[in-house]
Amino acid sequence: MTAWLVIAAVGLGTYAFRATMFVVLGDRRLPSWTDRPLAYVGPAALGALLGGMMLSIDGPRSTARAVELAAVAAAFVMVRRTGDVVRGVVAGFAVLWTLTWLVL
Amino acid sequence: MTTTTISGIREPRDGVSLVLQGARDMTPMVIGIIPFGLAVGATIASSSVEVGVGLASAPIILAGAAQLTTVEMLDAGANPIVIIASALLINLRILLYSTSLAPWFAGAPLRQRLLLAIPVIDQTHLVAMPRFERGDLDLGGRIAYYSGGGGWLIAAWLGSQSFALLVGAGLPPAARLDMAAPLVLVGLIAKSVATRPAVVTAAVAAIVAGVGAGLPFNAATLVAIVVAIAAGVMTERRSAPEAELVERTS
Numbered sequence: 001m002t003a004w005l006v007i008a009a010v011g012l013g014t015y016a017f018r019a020t021m022f023v024v025l026g027d028r029r030l031p032s033w034t035d036r037p038l039a040y041v042g043p044a045a046l047g048a049l050l051g052g053m054m055l056s057i058d059g060p061r062s063t064a065r066a067v068e069l070a071a072v073a074a075a076f077v078m079v080r081r082t083g084d085v086v087r088g089v090v091a092g093f094a095v096l097w098t099l100t101w102l103v104l
Numbered sequence: 105m106t107t108t109t110i111s112g113i114r115e116p117r118d119g120v121s122l123v124l125q126g127a128r129d130m131t132p133m134v135i136g137i138i139p140f141g142l143a144v145g146a147t148i149a150s151s152s153v154e155v156g157v158g159l160a161s162a163p164i165i166l167a168g169a170a171q172l173t174t175v176e177m178l179d180a181g182a183n184p185i186v187i188i189a190s191a192l193l194i195n196l197r198i199l200l201y202s203t204s205l206a207p208w209f210a211g212a213p214l215r216q217r218l219l220l221a222i223p224v225i226d227q228t229h230l231v232a233m234p235r236f237e238r239g240d241l242d243l244g245g246r247i248a249y250y251s252g253g254g255g256w257l258i259a260a261w262l263g264s265q266s267f268a269l270l271v272g273a274g275l276p277p278a279a280r281l282d283m284a285a286p287l288v289l290v291g292l293i294a295k296s297v298a299t300r301p302a303v304v305t306a307a308v309a310a311i312v313a314g315v316g317a318g319l320p321f322n323a324a325t326l327v328a329i330v331v332a333i334a335a336g337v338m339t340e341r342r343s344a345p346e347a348e349l350v351e352r353t354s
Contacts, residue, residue: 003157006184010174010191011164017195019221021202022209030203038200040305040336041329043297045197046226047309048328049169050289052317054310068283075287079294086132088291089139089284096280 063103071096119248122241126252129235133227134260136291137168139284141261144172145268146275147282151179155269162265166258167225170194172285173325186323193326201229208236209250211243220247223254226292300343305336 030038054072075092079085148158153175165171170191177187202224209220232250235241241249268275275281297306309332316324 002184003153003178004160006178006187007157007161007164007174009188010170010195011161011166013188013192014165014167014170014195014198015221017192017199018202018224019218021199021206022217022221023214025203025206025210036337036340037333038203040302040333041197041200042226043293043302043306044309044329044332044336045169045194046289046293046297047306047332048313048325049194050286050293050306051310051313051328052325053286053289054314068286071283072286072290075290076294079291083295084132085288085291085295086135088294089136089287092283092287092290093280096283100280 067096067099067104070099119244122245122248123252123255126231126235126249126254127256129231129249130227130253130256133231134257136288137227137257137261138264139281140168140288141264142268142275143281143284144168144175145265146272147172148175148265149269149272151175153178159266159269162262165191166222166261167195167198168261168285169289190323190326193329196329197226198224201225204233205229208232208246209243212247216247220250223250223258225257226296227257228254230292230296301336301339304339305332308332308335 050072054068071092074095075088078091079088082088144162145158148161149155151158158175161171161175165174173194174187174191177190202221205224209217212220228250231253232246235249236246293306297303309328312331313324313328316327318324319327
């Protein structure tokens with residue numbers, strides 16, 4: 001029961017974030033003092049998610065962690081070069097699988 | 105960003121072709137989220153959360169990272185209020201996306217705008233904004249393009265997740281689908297984080313979230329986002345203000 005309520009609350013709140021501006025804002029703009037913090041919500045959220053995942057994935061074996069970080073670095077470099085997220089994911093998995101096969 | 109249309113190359117502007125064009129432009133993102141969806145589905149399948157709740161959480165939340173956090177925290181038995189606060193803080197960025205998308209749909213009827221709000225997420229924002237800013241689409245064209253991309257993304261997301269949830273533990277662990285989420289995330293960061301303050305923000309957020317992983321109530325994500333936004337704003341203040349102003353308004 002608690003699980004349903006939690007998911008419903010997260011779903012409702014998330015939909016409110018999506019819909020509020022579509023309903024109330026129209027062509028108007030938010031007060032300008034909100035520009036700066038709002039501009040960094042995206043990078044902050046993406047970075048925090050990535051940081052949390054890279055520490056929570058797998059456990060104590062440092063070689064496994066190094067392989068994962070190499071895969072993430074390969075994906076980053078590939079997307080910076082090509083601007084294509086798919087190629088980044090492919091490069092990341094290629095590095096991950098190859099290194100796993102070689103060193104683990 | 106303004107792009108002048110190259111004469112001779114005319115893209116079709118009718119509704120159906122724009123729906124298809126939106127779907128085609130979204131396809132790279134779709135290929136990126138399918139392994140992510142499979143991984144989230146597999147995580148739910150192997151958690152203590154009921155399958156019914158897990159299945160319903162995908163369409164109810166429609167945001168992978170927040171859904172994954174919610175399910176993992178439920179599985180860990182965290183405080184419900186803390187779970188809701190963490191997930192909503194993760195999704196607060198959606199408010200930013202809808203703020204920048206809203207003017208492009210301002211003329212549509214309210215009921216339609218309520219529907220258009222459903223697919224607002226990192227990928228739809230990332231794909232739709234550059235297309236809209238080219239300025240060659242009218243309201244109907246923008247709605248068609250955005251609906252095509254958003255519909256395709258949601259279909260792939262729900263499909264991949266339901267598949268993994270129903271197949272459950274059948275997915276081979278050696279494939280390391282759990283790494284799909286960080287790889288897609290780092291791809292989105294590499295693609296969208298360009299200015300120096302934004303780079304500082306993302307880096308600070310990642311470090312704080314990593315270092316704070318042991319914080320009570322799983323509060324690391326929440327703390328990391330707040331600290332990183334402050335770091336980004338401070339970095340921007342310290343760099344040349346005029347240059348930043350141009351960057352933000354262009």
